[in-house]
Structures are given as structure tokens and as C-alpha cells.
Amino acid sequence: MEDIKVVSEQADKDLADRVLSEQTPLPPEIDSVAMEFRNDSSGDPAIFLSFRIREHSRLDKEAIARLSQYLTSVSLELLQKGISRFPYVSLDEAA
Amino acid sequence: MKLARDLLEQADRLARLEVKRPKQASLRRSTSTAYYALFHLLCQDAALIFAPNLPEAARAQLQRCFDHSAIKVVCARFLQPSLPRPLASLVGAPVSSSLRTVALSFVQLQEARHSADYDLNSTWDRAKAAAYVQKSRDAFAAWASMRRQREANVFLLCFLLLRQFEAERYL
Numbered sequence: 476m477e478d479i480k481v482v483s484e485q486a487d488k489d490l491a492d493r494v495l496s497e498q499t500p501l502p503p504e505i506d507s508v509a510m511e512f513r514n515d516s517s518g519d520p521a522i523f524l525s526f527r528i529r530e531h532s533r534l535d536k537e538a539i540a541r542l543s544q545y546l547t548s549v550s551l552e553l554l555q556k557g558i559s560r561f562p563y564v565s566l567d568e569a570a
Numbered sequence: 571m572k573l574a575r576d577l578l579e580q581a582d583r584l585a586r587l588e589v590k591r592p593k594q595a596s597l598r599r600s601t602s603t604a605y606y607a608l609f610h611l612l613c614q615d616a617a618l619i620f621a622p623n624l625p626e627a628a629r630a631q632l633q634r635c636f637d638h639s640a641i642k643v644v645c646a647r648f649l650q651p652s653l654p655r656p657l658a659s660l661v662g663a664p665v666s667s668s669l670r671t672v673a674l675s676f677v678q679l680q681e682a683r684h685s686a687d688y689d690l691n692s693t694w695d696r697a698k699a700a701a702y703v704q705k706s707r708d709a710f711a712a713w714a715s716m717r718r719q720r721e722a723n724v725f726l727l728c729f730l731l732l733r734q735f736e737a738e739r740y741l
Binding site (some may be wrong): 515516517521528534539540542543544546547550551554555556557561563564565566567570 | 618639642649650651668670671674675678679680681682684685688695696697698700701704705708
């Protein structure tokens, strides 16, 4: 992945914000999305998106399957639009 | 294929253990196992394509040659908006959404496995673990839909020929 030209964090953040706004509305279980820029375990620059779950959401198997598809579609869209850092996504319960 | 499927089932069971207070160990092992399920699924098919006439035990030996980080690089290349021309002509068509789902899941699950196994400052919750199991399950389904296609053959070929393909500017 080392030959991809990495742009500024702001440029990738703007792209991520744009993709997320195009995929509105967020699934009802998602309260907010947190972004973090750091290297992944291989040392490559990456963007980590944490999709925070609304408290007391009912997360049965169907909901997890739907949310998983949503996270995949956001990730693929980011890559298709040329994000320079690899996108990692996770579903996280409210703290 | 049985080992891969058994691992996926085990990952699912681990994510649902301890109904009221799931243990970090169970949730972390679930994510790690979900990654290994997909890793073995792809390596089993790769070995089958490269050496269909080897007995099963010899093919299992061959599977040990596959390198996690090399497969990650291959997956990332297949996720770029377009493939380099020589590779694109081998694949013959734009990369399908099924293969992109498999490649994406592999890279994201590998990172999650690393975090689950080594990052003790992170906290694992049931939703996170369940979502990673589902990601692996989605990748299994996507792979099943195209594993006999031309693009799947080229994808698996890259696991072993990554360095040669890079030298020849295929990748």
C-alpha cells in the first residue's frame, strides 16, 4: 500500500465527511461517527472511523447484518472516491 | 473449506458467550477467529487452484506458504479505483463488488485481529465483535458467489506472485 500518495489529513477528512453526508440518513442505531488518523499495524497511514451506537439500541442479528453492510458500503465508497489512507471502520457501543 | 466454516461458527459462538457480561477474552478471540476463518477460506482455494492434484495433506502444507501481509497488499491493490493495465487485462473486466467486498473485509479484519490480539488498551464490546463476525460472514458469501470466476483466479494468483507481478509492473 506504500505507493499510494498520501494527502493531508484535512483532505481525507473532507472526503470522509462528504461520503458520510451522501449516505444519509445514518442508520437509526448510529449516534455519531468519530474519526482518528494514525498508522495501522503495518505502519501505513490510515483513517479509523468509529460508528458509535445509540444507547439502548436493539441490536439483533438482522440489525448487525444491516449495519455491517452499511459500514462496507461507506468503506468501498471512500476507496472508490480515492481516499489516500486506508479506511478502517468499527461499530462501537456507547461508553 | 470445513476448517474455515468451523472457525466462522466458532467466532459467532464466542461473540455470543456470557450473555450479561461478556469477557474481553471471548470477544477478542471471536474477532481473531473471524479473521482466520477468512484467511483459511482464501488460502484453501488458492492451494486448490495452484495444486489441484496434490493430496489434501500436501495441499495443507502448501497453504503455510501464504503470507498475511502479502495478501493484505494484494487486497489493497484490488481495492484501488482502477487496476494497473497489465493486471486489468488479466482480470478482463472491472473488479466486481463481490471481490471488492472480500478484499476490503480481509484488510479490515486483519487490522481488527491485530488490535484484538495485541492492543490491550482498546475495549471490545459485543456489538463490535458481532460486526466483525458479520463482516467475515459477508465475505464468505461474496466469495462463494465468484470464487470460480476469472477475477478470483487472478486474485489468488497474486498471493504467490505478488513480487514478480510488482517487478513486471502488473501490480
